Each structure stands twice: as structure tokens, then as C-alpha cells.
Amino acid sequence: MPLDHAAVRHIARLARLAVADDQLDSLRSDLERVLHLFDDLAAANVDHLAPLAHPHDQSLGQRDDVVTEGDRSEELLALAPSAQGGYFLVPKVIE
Amino acid sequence: MSPASIATLAADLAAGRCSAEQLTEQALARAQRAAHLNSFIRVDAEAALQAARAVDARRALGHELKALAGIPFAHKDIFCTKGITTTCGSRMLEHFVPPYDAQVVERLGRAGAVSIGKTNMDEFAMGSSNENSAYGAVTNPWGSARVPGGSSGGSAAAVAAGIVPFATGTDTGGSIRQPAAFCGVTGLKPTYGRVSRYGMIAYASSLDCAGVLARSAADCARVFDEIAGFDARDATSVDRAADRTVDALDQPLAGLRIGVAREYFGSGVQDGVAARTHAALRELEQQGAVLVDITLPSAHHAIAAYYVIAPAEASSNLARYDGVRYGHRSADVRSLDELYSRSRAEGFGSEVQRRILVGTYALSAGYYDAYYLRAQKVRRLIANDFLGAFESVDLIAGPTAPTTAFGLGEKSGDALAMYAADVNTVAVNLAGLPAISVPAGFADDGLPVGLQLIAPAFAEARLLNTAHALQRVADWHLQEPAA
Numbered sequence: 001m002p003l004d005h006a007a008v009r010h011i012a013r014l015a016r017l018a019v020a021d022d023q024l025d026s027l028r029s030d031l032e033r034v035l036h037l038f039d040d041l042a043a044a045n046v047d048h049l050a051p052l053a054h055p056h057d058q059s060l061g062q063r064d065d066v067v068t069e070g071d072r073s074e075e076l077l078a079l080a081p082s083a084q085g086g087y088f089l090v091p092k093v094i095e
Numbered sequence: 096m097s098p099a100s101i102a103t104l105a106a107d108l109a110a111g112r113c114s115a116e117q118l119t120e121q122a123l124a125r126a127q128r129a130a131h132l133n134s135f136i137r138v139d140a141e142a143a144l145q146a147a148r149a150v151d152a153r154r155a156l157g158h159e160l161k162a163l164a165g166i167p168f169a170h171k172d173i174f175c176t177k178g179i180t181t182t183c184g185s186r187m188l189e190h191f192v193p194p195y196d197a198q199v200v201e202r203l204g205r206a207g208a209v210s211i212g213k214t215n216m217d218e219f220a221m222g223s224s225n226e227n228s229a230y231g232a233v234t235n236p237w238g239s240a241r242v243p244g245g246s247s248g249g250s251a252a253a254v255a256a257g258i259v260p261f262a263t264g265t266d267t268g269g270s271i272r273q274p275a276a277f278c279g280v281t282g283l284k285p286t287y288g289r290v291s292r293y294g295m296i297a298y299a300s301s302l303d304c305a306g307v308l309a310r311s312a313a314d315c316a317r318v319f320d321e322i323a324g325f326d327a328r329d330a331t332s333v334d335r336a337a338d339r340t341v342d343a344l345d346q347p348l349a350g351l352r353i354g355v356a357r358e359y360f361g362s363g364v365q366d367g368v369a370a371r372t373h374a375a376l377r378e379l380e381q382q383g384a385v386l387v388d389i390t391l392p393s394a395h396h397a398i399a400a401y402y403v404i405a406p407a408e409a410s411s412n413l414a415r416y417d418g419v420r421y422g423h424r425s426a427d428v429r430s431l432d433e434l435y436s437r438s439r440a441e442g443f444g445s446e447v448q449r450r451i452l453v454g455t456y457a458l459s460a461g462y463y464d465a466y467y468l469r470a471q472k473v474r475r476l477i478a479n480d481f482l483g484a485f486e487s488v489d490l491i492a493g494p495t496a497p498t499t500a501f502g503l504g505e506k507s508g509d510a511l512a513m514y515a516a517d518v519n520t521v522a523v524n525l526a527g528l529p530a531i532s533v534p535a536g537f538a539d540d541g542l543p544v545g546l547q548l549i550a551p552a553f554a555e556a557r558l559l560n561t562a563h564a565l566q567r568v569a570d571w572h573l574q575e576p577a578a
Binding site for chain 2 (some may be wrong): 015019030037039042046049050051054056080088091
């Protein structure tokens with residue numbers, strides 16, 4: 001699967017990873033090599049097979065809809081790089 | 096003299112021949128002497144000594160204590176430890192202090208085991224050499240220019256060097272078994288869902304599995320029995336009573352059918368590795384096991400399927416690191432969008448970024464069917480291979496890794512060569528099965544070789560029983576690297 005710089009930029013944008021222009025070439029060839037590995041999948045005969053998303057095909061467990069933890073917002077906000085008045089702070093979104 | 100087993104240490108503690116504090120002091124001293132291995136990201140001497148003294152005090156009061164009470168060990172730095180920095184080998188989490196304990200941490204803490212620190216690992220468990228750690232590579236105790244394997248490389252090296260009798264690890268595509276093989280220790284990857292993933296930092300959630308690395312299968316059994324079991328806080332935890340594997344260790348092997356998978360001895364497998372693996376299997380045959388040639392016809396698709404599915408899940412799991420709620424935040428950004436993309440570019444290392452990009456691509460519009468969906472169908476094919484094989488055999492065997500420990504720097508520039516190191520381990524995770532790597536002697540280069548045994552889901556006891564039978568007649572697991 002040949003990729004061009006625009007495609008690499010698009011994937012990086014979807015992944016929210018900043019990529020400098022001088023990284024594009026090496027990233028492109030890196031990704032192409034890994035994607036080439038995936039050509040092998042086309043050779044497998046998977047007709048009539050259902051996808052397996054999860055080992056054992058188990059259904060996810062459910063628990064009662066009850067509160068198990070109290071309010072820990074202060075503790076959690078303390079982990080934030082920037083917080084104030086019970087909120088996470090980020091750069092201005094609306095001009 | 097080989098380091099003592101958990102059972103011996105527990106007996107010594109119970110009889111008052113030593114204290115938990117003394118054992119902990121010894122482990123801390125060994126960690127210091129072996130600091131050049133870089134197997135630890137952090138050692139917490141004070142906290143460890145305090146925990147050890149608390150166990151000694153409980154014992155002095157006559158409290159009934161569990162088998163692991165007072166035994167020093169180490170946690171892979173992927174397990175959240177309340178109040179103790181947990182980096183997951185990443186710059187992203189350099190200052191992350193979790194507000195809670197992982198289930199595995201809680202369980203071992205309750206059992207009275209004494210953690211002396213957090214072991215080094217490939218960043219976010221992505222790697223097969225431990226060279227992807229933001230905190231430096233780990234050295235294999237068996238050869239100073241060799242990798243310990245990965246991603247649980249620090250745990251494997253710490254056990255191999257005799258610093259601690261056991262360490263926790265995680266295995267998404269071989270991250271317990273391959274470093275166990277490279278470092279000459281025993282590594283158990285339990286059935287998916289058997290040990291809670293609660294508080295274990297996520298890489299690929301349908302594959303991630305917590306387990307243990309120790310010197311022997313008997314020691315692995317003692318730890319597994321403590322950490323296995325249902326946990327409502329992990330939605331994929333299996334609600335099924337775990338049998339005590341310790342009680343099944345000494346069962347005779349007579350009649351046990353071991354399928355020797357032809358595909359696991361493919362062209363990339365070193366002659367010495369294949370020879371040692373066959374020799375170990377012959378030891379099991381001597382004890383009554385029956386060796387049967389089998390084929391796993393889809394085995395060669397496993398690497399491709401794994402390297403689509405694991406990065407796809409990783410790209411989704413690692414979206415949480417956005418520089419807003421916790422983890423690294425880039426300084427000096429002008430917009431929210433820049434905050435996300437720069438924090439992530441600065442916080443993640445190159446292999447993690449590569450896997451995020453590959454996973455994002457595999458899940459993106461137009462490619463989802465060809466890559467992700469198709470990989471999931473191949474995953475079914477691989478799981479069916481195992482189901483078919485287990486109709487006629489009780490276990491499946493082969494070399495854990497195709498080679499002995501490779502050189503530091505030898506593969507770090509070539510992602511595909513590195514991925515090929517996982518050729519015999521990833522299929523097990525795709526199928527969610529339990530497997531163990533057991534020391535099987537040494538190749539001509541003097542480096543350890545691991546025998547991998549794979550069992551049907553939930554048959555950990557059979558794996559440990561078989562590995563223990565091997566370790567009763569062979570002493571490869573007791574060999575120690577020259578200081």
C-alpha cells in the first residue's frame with residue numbers, strides 16, 4: 001500500500017500526533033513497511049468466518065447500577081497539568 | 096547457590112529463621128548491586144521496609160499469614176500503585192501518581208508480599224527488547240550486550256539476577272513469555288480474563304493479560320493462586336472459580352499428550368533453540384508424556400493479524416492521553432488542537448507513535464474492512480486451529496522465541512525484524528489461551544532457551560504441573576548468570 005505525504009499527514013491528524021515536515025519521509029517508509037506485512041491477511045481463507053473481537057466470545061459482565069465510589073473529583077483534578085475551580089483548564093477554544 | 100524458592104523462604108519466615116525485614120533488606124542490597132542492569136525504574140526502600148516490618152509484626156502477634164507474606168517481589172511499572180509513581184515506561188506518565196491500586200497490586204498487598212519497586216519495561220508494553228523504555232534499555236543478566244526481551248524485560252532481568260524471587264508482568268503478544276525465555280526464568284501468561292486488568296495500564300484490551308515471572312513453575316503457581324479470580328471492576332474478568340494450581344503440581348504426567356507444533360520450528364528458528372526444545376520435550380516423554388506431531392496451519396498469519404489488532408486497540412486506548420486530565424502536557428501551545436497533538440508527540444516514544452498511526456490507519460474509513468475486520472476473521476481462524484488441535488492433545492509445545500536473546504541495538508532500527516521475535520507467542524494471545532515459558536537449557540552461545548507450553552483455556556494447573564515435572568528432573572531453571 002503506497003502512501004504519500006498527504007496520507008501520512010491525514011493519519012497523523014486523525015491520531016492527534018504532531019508530525020514535523022522533516023519526519024514525513026521516514027514515517028512514510030516506516031508505515032509502508034508495516035502495512036506491507038498486512039498483505040498476508042489477504043492470503044488467508046476466511047470465507048464464512050465470523051470476526052473474533054474477543055477471546056472466548058464471552059459476553060461482557062454486568063454489575064448492578066449502584067455508586068461504588070464517592071466524589072473523588074479533587075483527587076483526580078490534582079493529577080491534571082492545569083485545573084482551577086473544579087475544572088480542567090485548556091487553551092481558549094472560542095475566540 | 097541458587098536463590099531460595101518461595102516455599103523455602105516462606106518456611107524460613109514461619110520458623111523464625113529470618114524476618115521479612117531481613118529478606119527485604121537483602122533484596123534491596125541485591126537491587127543496588129545489580130543497578131547496572133537498569134531493571135528497575137524505581138526502588139522504594141523505605142516503603143518496602145515498612146511493609147516488611149508490618150508483616151513481621153503481624154507474625155509476632157500470631158496472626159495467620161498467607162504463603163507470600165513477607166516475600167519480596169517487584170511490580171512491572173504498568174500496574175497502578177496508589178501514591179507511587181507509575182510510568183508505564185513512558186515520558187507521558189513520568190509524573191503520574193495513581194490515586195488507586197490495580198487489582199493485582201491489591202491482591203499481592205493483601206497477601207503480605209513486599210514490593211520493593213517498579214520494574215522497567217517497553218513503553219506502554221510495546222516492544223520485544225525493552226529498548227523502547229523512556230528510562231533506558233535493560234541489560235540481560237546472561238550477557239551484557241544482550242537484550243532481556245520485552246516488554247516485561249525489567250521483571251525478567253530482576254528475577255534472573257536473583258534480586259527478587261518473583262515479579263509481576265503483563266503479556267499482550269508474548270511480553271511475559273519471551274523475556275522469561277531470554278533471561279532463563281519461568282513465565283506464566285494466564286488465560287485471558289483469569290486475572291483482573293483493573294488498574295493495569297491498557298495497551299490492547301482484548302489481548303492484555305497479567306501474569307507472573309519467577310524462577311520456577313512452583314513459585315509461579317503460588318503467585319498465580321493469589322492473583323487469579325473474578326473482579327467485578329474488570330468487565331472482561333471471568334466469573335469462574337480458579338482451581339488452586341499449587342495442589343496439582345505433583346500430578347503424574349502419564350498419558351499426557353503434548354502436540355509438537357511443526358510451525359513453531361519454522362525457518363527463523365535457530366538450530367540450537369530447536370535442539371534444546373526437543374531435548375526438554377524428551378525429558379517430559381521420559382516421565383510418561385506422549386509427544387504427537389501436530390500442525391497449526393494458520394500459525395503463519397498470526398503476526399499480521401496481531402500487528403493489525405493490537406495497534407488498532409492501542410490507537411483507541413491511548414487516545415486518553417490528551418494532555419488535559421493527566422500525563423504530559425506540552426508547554427506553550429496556542430490552541431486545544433495543538434495541546435493534544437504536541438503533548439502526544441512529545442510524550443510518546445517512536446514505537447508507540449508508530450503503532451498508534453498504524454492502528455489509526457487500520458481503523459480509518461476505507462481500510463477498516465480490509466485490515467481490521469479481516470484481521471478479526473483471521474483471529475477466528477487461528478483460534479479454531481487451537482480448538483482443533485486440542486481435540487487430540489492436552490498441551491501444545493514449541494520454542495517460546497525463535498532465537499536466544501539478541502544484541503542490544505541489533506533490531507531496534509527495524510520494526511519488522513523486531514515483530515518477528517513474537518512469531519511463536521502472539522497466536523496464544525489472539526486465542527486468549529494460557530501458556531508458560533519454561534527454561535530448557537542453553538544454546539551454544541551460552542544463552543537460555545525457553546520451551547513454550549500452551550494449554551486450553553483455564554488449564555493453568557496443567558501447564559504448571561507439566562512445567563514443574565520438568566523442573567523436578569532438570570535444573571536449567573536453577574542456573575544462575577555469572578555475576
